[in-house]
Amino acid sequence: MIKKILIANRGEIAVRIIRTCKEMGIKTVAIYSEIDKESLHTYMADESICIGPNNIGKSYNNIDNIIYLALKTKCDAIHPGFGFLSENSTFAKKCKENNIIFIGPDYEHIEKMGDKSRARESMIKAGVPVVPGSEGVVKNIDNAIEIAQEIGYPVLIKASSGGGGKGMRIAHTKEELISNFDIAKSEALSAFGNGDMYLEKYIENPRHIEVQVFGDNFGNVIHLGGRDCSMQRRNQKVIEESLTDYLDCETKNKLYNAAVKGAKSVGYIGAGTVEFIVDKDKNFYFIEMNTRIQVEHPVTEMITGIDLIGLQISIASGEKINYTQDDIKFSGHSIECRINAEDAYNNFKPSPGKITYIHTPGGMGVRWDSFVYSGYTIPPIYDSMIGKLIVWGKNRNDAINRMNRALDELTVEGVITNKEFQKSLIESDAFINDTHYTKFIENEYIQTHTT
Structure with a gap:
């Protein structure tokens, strides 16, 4: 141990x-x-x-x-x-x-699954649905044009080692592909030290749904359900929830099985997240695998009662996963809001500084994960997230109501936070009706709610 x-x-x-x-x-x-x-x-x-x-x-x-x-x-x-x-x-x-x-996983798994083009090749071999596109790295612009003609526009240019939207461009025409390819490549090289690119069919207004998986040293792989991370801004997740109500039970099970199949095919060990996008017809496609614990892991803990960090440590210690898939039971619905020190109504300008007072919400089904306290000074050089507000409810509607209540209770003085922005998103018709998508904030919300 x-x-x-x-x-x-x-x-x-x-x-x-x-x-x-x-x-x-x-x-x-x-x-x-x-x-x-x-x-x-x-x-x-x-x-x-x-x-x-x-x-x-x-x-x-x-x-x-x-x-x-x-x-x-x-x-x-x-x-x-x-x-x-x-x-x-x-x-x-x-x-x-x-x-x-x-x-975490072995370094070879990090290399293989961290390179998006290699991960895509692995999933194709495993029979997991992937977005139509290049099977591996795109050799050059001529190769990119050839692939785009085969799969049809619009296409998404993506960095093989990318993340957070860096090294990513959409091209609706051949001309846009030519002009954006080198820009994306240069950005990827600068951000990740790797200019390898690949191409995918661009799925318009998709949902982003991911599956939490765990593998051990004995060949066991289980899933702990899915998380809907479709409320995003500039490819960065803002609100996450589990389980997703967007898909019916049959489709969810197919999604979970695909994630487990993909993880098993590479002999994956440890915590991993298999990420998918879902089109308007509820077809799902693999996009990448994150070989670490996720920011949004608490919503999975809330509906399963399983400590994901503890499971990581036990697997790393050489222990067998103590659960079979049938042992995993899902209860209720959980939502997480990322609370950032930023001014959402001033182009999301960071707001570092001293927290003069903070009151965190409590009560049934409420959790606050943070590192700040009254008197703490938020530094200006790191990520602006200061905490995660997580709630549980017996269903999605109850969870939304509880999150509203918890956001009302949260008080942070001395710095500006995105609390009101989060509350507005939670109360939006698109979120309540579960019709939002990954570009909802940029395409619809910001136009009417921010200046």
């Missing part, structure tokens, strides 16, 4: 991991950059060590320093959380080389 874990992350996910470790009797080591010295995770961990200056490359992404500190503090394992080095195969490989357990 793992006895001591270094948490190679910050913010609410670091706090979240520490909580599970405490319950499992596992010691923790927190790392922090100079500006994060007062972050909550540094107080909660058994040990806290400054990893370096505020520059991410010299702190949270400094592989050599993190490995050194893990060895120095005699940690058995490292949990990468999400973001930063969580999907960095070099980091996972160096952990293995230094006999440190990386709480």
